[in-house]
Every structure is written in C-alpha cells, then in structure tokens.
Amino acid sequence: MQHKQLHYFLALAETLHFGRASARCYISASTLSRNIKQLEQEVGSELFVRDNRQVQLTSAGMHFIQYAKSTLAHWQQFKTSLSQEQEIAGELSIYCSVSAAYSFLNPLLSALRQRHGKIEMKLHTGDPAQAPERVLDHHEDVAIAARPERLAQQLAFCRLGWSELVFxxxxxxCEVSQQINQGGAIAWEQLPFIIPEQGENRTRLINWWRTRRIQPPIYAQVSGHExxxxxxxxxxxxxxxxxxxxENSPFSDKVQVVKVGDAPRPFEIGLVALQRRLSEPVIGACWQLAEQL
Structure with missing residues (x-):
C-alpha cells in the first residue's frame, strides 16, 4: 500500500467525484481509478460504490478514512522527526489578494525568509473570494483570506489581523457624489452599487441590504476588491x-469614505491551510511563524 494511494483515496472521499479528485491530485481520472482499484484489492473490500451518476463511500470506505489519515499523519511526523536537526527546505505556494500581499503577507514572508531561508516561496495573487477553494483543491499550500461565516471543516485558520469594512x-x-453630499439621510436604495462577484464581502453587503430592507440598483459586478x-x-x-x-489603493485619494453607523462588522483576516497538511515540515514552519505574528 503506497502513501500516494492513501492521498488519492482521501481526495476522492472528500470530493466524491473522480474528475475533481484527479485534478486535486494532478493525475488523470483513469490513473486515479486504477489506483483506487489496486487499493481496494489490497484492502480486500470495496471502498466506493460508483455508477454513471455518483460516487459514494461504502461502510468499509468510511472506516478506512481514519486509517488513511492516521497513517499519513504518522508518516509526516516520522519525516519531521528526521529533519528536526536539518534545515527545512522545499516549496511553499501562497495565494492572496494584491492588497493582502502589501499588508498581511509582508511580515509573514519576512519571518519565513529570516528563519527558513531554504524555503522557496511561490506567490499567486487574485480574487480573495477564491482563496479557501484554492487551498481545498490543492492549487495552493496556504492562502490569506477573510474568515467566512462557516469555515470548511478541512481547513485550519490562523488569525493575522483585522480589517474594517467601509463604504x-x-x-x-457626479450624480453619485451629489446624492452622497447633499446633506441629510442618504437614500442608499437609489444609489448604484459596484459589488464583488462572490465572497464574504458580497455576503456581508447583501445582508446589510436585507437589514435595511432595501434593494439598490447594481451597476457592475467585479472580480476582486481592488x-x-x-x-x-x-x-x-x-x-x-x-x-x-x-489604504493600499492608488485611487484612495479619489474616493471618500461614507460614515455609516450600522456598517457590517470587520473582517478577520488570516492564514488558511488544510488541517491534515499542518504536519508537513514546510507548511508547519509557515504556520508556526503565523501564530507568532
């Protein structure tokens, strides 16, 4: 029984979809299927029931999840114990927004560079709303994101700081600034809004509309905050x-902050990673430094 087959099994157990699981493991669906069959032959029992429409865990498969997680965890602990006296080296893939790269990421990268100079960091930037999914799908090792209302059970979260939400x-x-600066109560239901396509910011804004019982016009939906x-x-x-x-926008001097007494609560910003990967030396080193910031 190979460790990679246990990784493949857990990916399929989490997604229950051969296409998504194979993409997560960077292999073809046929390779995934072949390895799962080999694993089932070695176990001596079917781990999944699959047909043309769906994939489901069998009773044996549900019990095998704990074995696979425990085996991989012990393997990582063993590798970590061997490397305790050695300098940690390897690649670390990080995902965050451009704004987070300027603020929350900078202290973390600085600490990593000073403490673990042999870790090669690869930074990818984009829409922060995609950060948790990119970690769940194994596109990145860690990411910086706003903590959602419901954090996926597979994810660990380490707070790095907070950010207020402002209008x-x-x-x-222009017509918009005239409505804002005319004095008196602002008719928010008449103002055109520019909103994110997805993510926690969009959710908080829509909840704010519902609290006020308004449905303003939407001028545009965009990817990312910048x-x-x-x-x-x-x-x-x-x-x-x-x-x-x-604070990090080159257009900050061209906009005004509108004070609102009932503005949505601040974002809790932090580092996210898969719980089961925190025992890996490189990710674990990054996580320990994040906890100390």
Whole structure:
C-alpha cells in the first residue's frame, strides 16, 4: 500500500467525484481509478460504490478514512522527526489578494525568509473570494483570506489581523457624489452599487441590504476588491470594501469614505491551510511563524 494511494483515496472521499479528485491530485481520472482499484484489492473490500451518476463511500470506505489519515499523519511526523536537526527546505505556494500581499503577507514572508531561508516561496495573487477553494483543491499550500461565516471543516485558520469594512463613494462631481453630499439621510436604495462577484464581502453587503430592507440598483459586478475602488473613483457608483484595500489603493485619494453607523462588522483576516497538511515540515514552519505574528 503506497502513501500516494492513501492521498488519492482521501481526495476522492472528500470530493466524491473522480474528475475533481484527479485534478486535486494532478493525475488523470483513469490513473486515479486504477489506483483506487489496486487499493481496494489490497484492502480486500470495496471502498466506493460508483455508477454513471455518483460516487459514494461504502461502510468499509468510511472506516478506512481514519486509517488513511492516521497513517499519513504518522508518516509526516516520522519525516519531521528526521529533519528536526536539518534545515527545512522545499516549496511553499501562497495565494492572496494584491492588497493582502502589501499588508498581511509582508511580515509573514519576512519571518519565513529570516528563519527558513531554504524555503522557496511561490506567490499567486487574485480574487480573495477564491482563496479557501484554492487551498481545498490543492492549487495552493496556504492562502490569506477573510474568515467566512462557516469555515470548511478541512481547513485550519490562523488569525493575522483585522480589517474594517467601509463604504466608499466618488469625490469627483457626479450624480453619485451629489446624492452622497447633499446633506441629510442618504437614500442608499437609489444609489448604484459596484459589488464583488462572490465572497464574504458580497455576503456581508447583501445582508446589510436585507437589514435595511432595501434593494439598490447594481451597476457592475467585479472580480476582486481592488477594481471596486477604481470604478468608484470614476463616479460609477458606491461600494463596500475592506479598509486595508483602500489604504493600499492608488485611487484612495479619489474616493471618500461614507460614515455609516450600522456598517457590517470587520473582517478577520488570516492564514488558511488544510488541517491534515499542518504536519508537513514546510507548511508547519509557515504556520508556526503565523501564530507568532
């Protein structure tokens, strides 16, 4: 029984989909299927029931999950014990937004470079809403993300800091800024909003609308937070953004913060990784440093 086959089994047990599991393991679906069959032959029992429409764990498969996790955990502990007197080396793939790279990521990378100079870091930036999924799908080792209302059970979260959520509007003379600056109560239900396509920021904003019982017009939906500031600065609408995004935006002087007494609560920003991978030397070293920041 090979360790890679246990990894393949756990990926399929989590996704219950050969296509997604094979992509997560960077192998073909046929290779995954062949390894699962070999594993079942060695175990002496079917671990999955599959047909043309779905994949389900058998009773034996459900019991085998704990064995696979325990075996891989002990293997990682053994490898870690052998390397305790050696300098940790390897690759670490990190995903975050551009704004997070400027703020929360910088202290972590600095500490990693000083403590573990042989770790090669690969940074990918993009929409923060995709961060948890990229870790779950094994595209990245760790990511920086806002803690969602419901954190996936497979994920570990280490808080790095907080970011207030603020409403912004354009400064330039336009219909939107006139409505904001006219004095008196702001008619939010009449203002065009620019909102994220997905993610916790979008969820918090929609909940805020529901609390106020309003349904404002949506001017545009964009990927990521940085583009929100740019579009607001052009006078196209208003937006809800994390304060850290505004602080690092080149358009921060072209927008104004609109004070709202019942603004959505702040984001808890942190590092996310798969729970079962925290025992791996490189990811574990990164995690320990994050806990000390």
């Amino acid at each position: 912004i509007a354009p400064k330039i003379p 583009a929100l500031v740019s579009m607001v600065s052009l006078g196209l609408g208003v937006a809800l953004i994390p304060q850290v995004v505004l």
